[in-house]
Amino acid sequence: MKKYAFNDITLMQYIFLIAGIQLGVGLLQLPRELAELAGTDGWIALLIGFALATCSSLTIVAVMKRHPDGTLFDLLKRYVGKWAGRAAAVVTAMYFAFFSYSIILRAVLFVRSWILPKTPNFVMLVLLAIPSYLLARGGIRILGRYAELVFYITLWMPFFYLLSLRESNWLYMLPLFKEGLQPILFAVKPTLFAFLGFEAAFLLYPFLKSKQYASQGIIVANALTLLVYLHVTVTCNVFYSPDTITHFNEPSVNVLKTMEFRFIERLEIVFLSFFIMIISTTWLPGIYLSVFSINWIFGKADHRKLLQWFMLLLVASLLFVKPTFNKTDQWIEIVSLTGIFFGYLFPYLLWLYVWLHDRLRWRRRGA
Template identity: 85%
Template sequence: MKKYAFNDITLMQYIFLIAGIQLGIGLLQLPRELAERAGTDGWIAIVIGFVIATCSSLMIIQVMKRHPEGTLFDLLKRYVGKWAGQAAAVVTALYFAFFSYTIMVRAVLFVRSWILPKTPDIVMLILLAVPSYLVARGGVRVLGRYAELVFYITLWMPFFYLLSLRESNWLYLLPLFKEGLQPILLAVKPALFAFLGFEVAFLLYPFLKSKQYASQGIIVANTLALLVYLHVTVTCNVFYSPDTITHFNEPSVNVLKTMEFRFIERLEIVFLAFFVIIISTTWLPGMYFTVFSINWMFGREDHRKLLQWLMLLFVTSMFFVKPSFNKTDKWIEVVNLLGICFGYLFPYVLWLYVWIHDRVQWRRRGT
């Protein structure tokens, strides 16, 4: 019997889970970060980041095919030893805990600066923590359904950005490679950070029903993130001048302030509320896989009580941590550095080890 069959997910849920994690904070700030490094050529860095992220994603799938019914921890336990699985579970739990906490706090700061400036941070975190627990306690299957639902209810949002093109200047994008290749290569770094999230495939793979389509699914997830990032970045680049876009912290939200309708005055407020829903598909899987990793170490299956403690820890931390954009920027830098090691470097190292291990075992059996 499959170990994780009780909570398996469909291919579509698998795709939207990965794409949802990728479309986190980068959706709001990526256009500015790219413009600061490469100007209007920043969209080229997104394409380069997509290629690198897709290669690393496919390497994860190739590694997980060696032990299809288990997670990364089960694979390491089989190939290296029990201690390796335990160590990986600890590191992964810490990574996803810090990752989800950073994204939640960042979402609180966005809401406070745009919608509720006088509401205490701890109150907003509680308002986010309660529904987050109700969703995450259902496990991977519920998270997959939630990610799929969020995709469908936010499918209308990119079309509103097309309205800004009436006042845009496409000549801002020309000529290509204005300052050479070096600025674009420097902009690849934030682009790689924006595509982080595919590393969750290390833990999602055994839950997938149709594992033969895992590679195609992760390519589709990366492509969805690519299309969204390109759409938002190009729209901001042709709407703002190359010098103006860097003056806005979240240009993808500011561009909406120019749109007005008779039935609504501040469209960006409505969009920001939906942006928070999109960002929730980033921190929710992080929360779940934090407690999943801890439960794996102790051989437990019920994650609800541990999830309650995690939520309580997040909320009480607000009494001691006074979050700010500058402080969370430093946290995001740490998360990104860990993500580069975990998502972009570790799959190749693990694949090489597994390949050598299997070759050695094959030769031993041959003799």
């Protein structure tokens, strides 16, 4: 009997879970970050980031095929030893916990900045933590359904950005490679962080029903993320001048302030409410995967009690930490550097080790 069959997910849920983790805060700030480093050529860096993320994603799937009914920890326990599996579980739990913590506090700051400026951070975090717990306690299948639901609910949003194209200037995009290739290569770093989320496949793979489509699914997830980032980045670049776009922290929200309808005064407030739903598909799986990693160490299946403690510590942390945009930027930078190793370098090292291990064992049997 499969160890994780009780909480399996469909291919669509697998796709939307990975794409949801990837979108996160990059949806709001990535256009500005790319413009600061590469100007209007930042969209080219997105293509490079997509290619690198896809190669690493396929490597993860290739490694997990060696032990399809287990997670990364089960695979390391089998190939290296019990200590390696436990060490990886601790590191992974810390990574996803800090990742989720940074994202959810960033969401709190966004909401306070745009909608509820006089509401204390503690109250905002409690309002986000309660529904987060109610969703995460249902397990990965419920989170997969939620990510799929959020995708369908927010499917209309990209079409509203097309309205801004009436006042856009496509000449801003020309010529290509304005300052050469070097600025584009510098801009690849924020795109690598923007595509982080595919590394969750290390833990999601055994839950997937149709494992034969895991490679296609993770490619579709990366492509979906690429299309969203390209759409928002290009729209902001052609709407704002190359110098103006860097003056806005969240240009993808600011561009909506120029749209007016008779039946609504501030369209960006409505959009930001849906943006929070999209960002929630980033921190929710991260919280669950962190708790799941700790439970794996102790061999427990019920994650709800540990999840309760996680949410309580999350809220209580505001008694000692006062989050700011600059501080969360520093945290996200740390997460980015850690994620680049975990998502982009570690899969190749692990694949090489597993390949050599199986090769040597096959030779010993042949001898």
